[in-house]
Amino acid sequence: MQLPNLKEAKVRTQKEVVTKTNDYIITHDLVELGRGRQYYVKTYGCQMNEHDTENIKAILEDMSFTEAGSMEEADLILLNTCAIRENAHNKVFGMIGRIKHMKETKPEMMVGLCGCMAQEESVVDEILEKYRWLDVVFGTHNIHQLPRILKEAMVTKKLNVDVLSIEGDIIENVPVKRDHPYKAWVNIMYGCDKFCTYCIVPYTRGKQRSRKPHFIIEEVKELINAGYKEVTLLGQNVNAYGKDLKIDYTMANLLEEVAKTGIERLRFVTSHPWDFSDDMIRVIARYDNVMPYIHLPLQSGSNRILKLMGRRYTKESYLELFHKLKQALPYSAITTDIIVGFPGETEADFQDTLEVVKACAYDSAFTFIFSPRIGTPAAKMLDDVSLEVKQKRLHELNDLVNGYSRKANEAYLGKIVPVLIEGSSENNAEMLMGYTDTMKLVNVTGSKQFIGQIVPVKITDVKTWSMTGEIVENA
Ligand code: SAH
Numbered sequence: 001m002q003l004p005n006l007k008e009a010k011v012r013t014q015k016e017v018v019t020k021t022n023d024y025i026i027t028h029d030l031v032e033l034g035r036g037r038q039y040y041v042k043t044y045g046c047q048m049n050e051h052d053t054e055n056i057k058a059i060l061e062d063m064s065f066t067e068a069g070s071m072e073e074a075d076l077i078l079l080n081t082c083a084i085r086e087n088a089h090n091k092v093f094g095m096i097g098r099i100k101h102m103k104e105t106k107p108e109m110m111v112g113l114c115g116c117m118a119q120e121e122s123v124v125d126e127i128l129e130k131y132r133w134l135d136v137v138f139g140t141h142n143i144h145q146l147p148r149i150l151k152e153a154m155v156t157k158k159l160n161v162d163v164l165s166i167e168g169d170i171i172e173n174v175p176v177k178r179d180h181p182y183k184a185w186v187n188i189m190y191g192c193d194k195f196c197t198y199c200i201v202p203y204t205r206g207k208q209r210s211r212k213p214h215f216i217i218e219e220v221k222e223l224i225n226a227g228y229k230e231v232t233l234l235g236q237n238v239n240a241y242g243k244d245l246k247i248d249y250t251m252a253n254l255l256e257e258v259a260k261t262g263i264e265r266l267r268f269v270t271s272h273p274w275d276f277s278d279d280m281i282r283v284i285a286r287y288d289n290v291m292p293y294i295h296l297p298l299q300s301g302s303n304r305i306l307k308l309m310g311r312r313y314t315k316e317s318y319l320e321l322f323h324k325l326k327q328a329l330p331y332s333a334i335t336t337d338i339i340v341g342f343p344g345e346t347e348a349d350f351q352d353t354l355e356v357v358k359a360c361a362y363d364s365a366f367t368f369i370f371s372p373r374i375g376t377p378a379a380k381m382l383d384d385v386s387l388e389v390k391q392k393r394l395h396e397l398n399d400l401v402n403g404y405s406r407k408a409n410e411a412y413l414g415k416i417v418p419v420l421i422e423g424s425s426e427n428n429a430e431m432l433m434g435y436t437d438t439m440k441l442v443n444v445t446g447s448k449q450f451i452g453q454i455v456p457v458k459i460t461d462v463k464t465w466s467m468t469g470e471i472v473e474n475a
């Protein structure tokens, strides 16, 4: 057993991060372990977790497991979890309860928990106390050791907890089974050193570690050769890319080099306003294949709250950056994240947030009620805003934000915009769906032959969260 430790997770060691190109090993005894068995991975949380699941699936297939069509059919269920808010945590424990019932009629089925919740000392304590019937718990730093961890649990038939609290090295040879044939996630960095006071990510993902540029470029080139049209560069704080490498190389340099590979669409998430450089803005403006879409989390519009959050910018400096971006990239869509009900947030603070939302008229926003996370500084602050007030603020904010989303979409009516057609629409199999360059969801009428292509689409109708359009042939 290797248990997570909150104190260790908070530490930032000086230990040099080593890039390892052969640390994922699948020895002879592991290759056949999954033969005749099916796996199912359920993913919660952000794109980082979705991409980790793509690695987990490939590792399981290296062990001869095959993917099950549903959880009910699986011999191995893994929950790849998220710890960002209380409700993510509750959903997972709800699911574990459901799986327990399934296991009663299927006792040989194996069940595991991984991802960010596995990195939490308090969660693993709870599992050891109440859920000892689980088979494996592993963290975000040792996904590449899954074959060994799983084998140990199979052999001992006991719960095997294997979670490292100090981040590991960068493992470059982990396989990946991509969910999508046309768009791909590419990690450019792991971890986060920003330590915003409300956020658990710096503890669940460890210190910031940037991948070396040439590994990223190689991966993108391979994706182009495999027919991929779109790449999203992933990191919790991508603008800080390279700061931990001992070479003079920034996110602007990386963005430019990746743009030069010729990938048709290049995106990146998430940008912290603090590290957004003018060089980056110039690169986004210069290269047509860098998509005009920027996610720029605000969190709060109150300087007092921003300071308590440890966000390192003010309302004024945020607005200055926002306007600089809009000036350089007038066609771009900008979206954001906002937290309401942070400890001590007054009505005046909340009004400041609304004011920034009005000034920015975001294309869309993800809005959240503050959720105290064990081990973070904000969890120790006096949470003196009542739930009723928090909910009222969330509603008011959502009404405002949704109005702007709709307005932003209305501006597309009658226009012809490029859409990467991904497949059939979820709600209507007769229709296709895809995203514009500005990341707007469009349900499209047109021939299935266009799936996988970027085509001109005329927008015929808009709603708050989606649009409808038709492919313009011979445009
Ligand atoms: N790295 C990204 C954010 C990742 S988490 C960034 O810095 O912008 C995604 C969003 O979840 C955050 O932007 C924040 O709005 C929200 N969030 C994070 N911790 C939270 C908490 N404790 N309570 C409520 N929302 C939270």
Ligand code: SF4
Pocket: 192, 193, 194, 195, 196, 199, 200, 201, 202, 236, 237, 272
């Ligand atoms: Fe969390 Fe802040 Fe890091 Fe984003 S930048 S992951 S909000 S600590």
Ligand code: F3S
Pocket: 044, 045, 046, 047, 048, 049, 081, 082, 083, 084, 115, 116, 200, 201, 204, 205
């Ligand atoms: Fe959740 Fe972990 Fe992502 S906490 S938001 S899955 S980094």
